[in-house]
Amino acid sequence: MSTDTVxxxxxxxxxxxxxxxxxxxxxxxxxxxxxxxxxxxxxPSSAKDKISPLAGDLDMSLPVEAVDGVLGSDCLxxxxxxxxxxxxxxxxxxxxxxxxxxxxxxxxxxxxxxxDLADPDRDLGPGIAIEVDSRTWDxxxxxxxxxxxxQQRDGxxxxxxxxxxxxxxxxxGKPIVDLDxxxxxxxxxxxx
Numbered sequence: 175m176s177t178d179t180v181x182x183x184x185x186x187x188x189x190x191x192x193x194x195x196x197x198x199x200x201x202x203x204x205x206x207x208x209x210x211x212x213x214x215x216x217x218p219s220s221a222k223d224k225i226s227p228l229a230g231d232l233d234m235s236l237p238v239e240a241v242d243g244v245l246g247s248d249c250l251x252x253x254x255x256x257x258x259x260x261x262x263x264x265x266x267x268x269x270x271x272x273x274x275x276x277x278x279x280x281x282x283x284x285x286x287x288x289x290d291l292a293d294p295d296r297d298l299g300p301g302i303a304i305e306v307d308s309r310t311w312d313x314x315x316x317x318x319x320x321x322x323x324x325q326q327r328d329g330x331x332x333x334x335x336x337x338x339x340x341x342x343x344x345x346x347g348k349p350i351v352d353l354d355x356x357x358x359x360x361x362x363x364x365x366x
Contacts, residue, residue: 216255218302221284225302228281230258232332232344235266237292241274241313244291248308250277251288251298258332258347265304266315266333266341267291271323273341278310292328317341322350 185191214226234256238244244267259265259279266273285303290296319326322343332344343350 216257218284221286221300223284225282225284226255228256228259228261228263228279230256230260230263230332232258232260233264233266233335233341234259234330234332235268235273235326236330237326237328238267238269239292239294241267241269243294245275245311245313246308247306249283249285249303249305251285251291251303252282252301253290253298253329255282255302256304256330258344259304264335265306266317268319268326268331271319273315273317273319275311275313275315277306277308277312280305280307 183191185194185197187194187196189197191197212224214224216226218225236250236252244250250265261279261281263279264276265279267275281304282302283305284300286300288298288301288303290298334342334344334349336342
């Protein structure tokens with residue numbers, strides 16, 4: 175047979191704590207609710223916003239006016255969040271229909287001063303940029319884009335670097351197969 179003992183708590187007034195009218199009338203300590211932790215966003219509006227990490231599985235290329243002005247940088251301006259860029263993925267510099275240099279991406283950051291890489295006279299203002307590991311710059315690169323060059327003049331493009339350092343280009347989440355120049359007409363559409 176077990177006996178359970180009940181402990182009765184008494185307040186400073188010598189009354190049962192749960193029934194003391196003086197204790198019940200005293201103001202309670204109220205702690206303000208905690209603000210929720212900031213959520214990561216892919217569309218930051220200031221340096222205070224937490225930016226989502228790189229979580230894709232592809233590399234990418236960016237258009238630049240001249241490769242020499244960008245080599246050695248630790249940050250590359252971006253007009254939009256690179257959704258499919260992987261962390262430690264290659265960011266290629268695209269100029270004159272060729273991939274001419276590359277560097278490893280580390281994360282997306284906020285920069286107050288950004289210049290458009292394709293048009294250095296154009297100030298992009300504050301916004302996102304791709305932080306890169308400046309120790310990984312590879313400027314001994316020359317990959318001709320061939321018939322894909324005209325389609326890749328503006329904006330960034332996704333691609334995948336294969337184990338043999340060859341590059342597979344992507345459009346709409348799918349790899350672009352190798353095309354012969356005679357398969358493309360002047361409008362850039364596939365010949366049927």
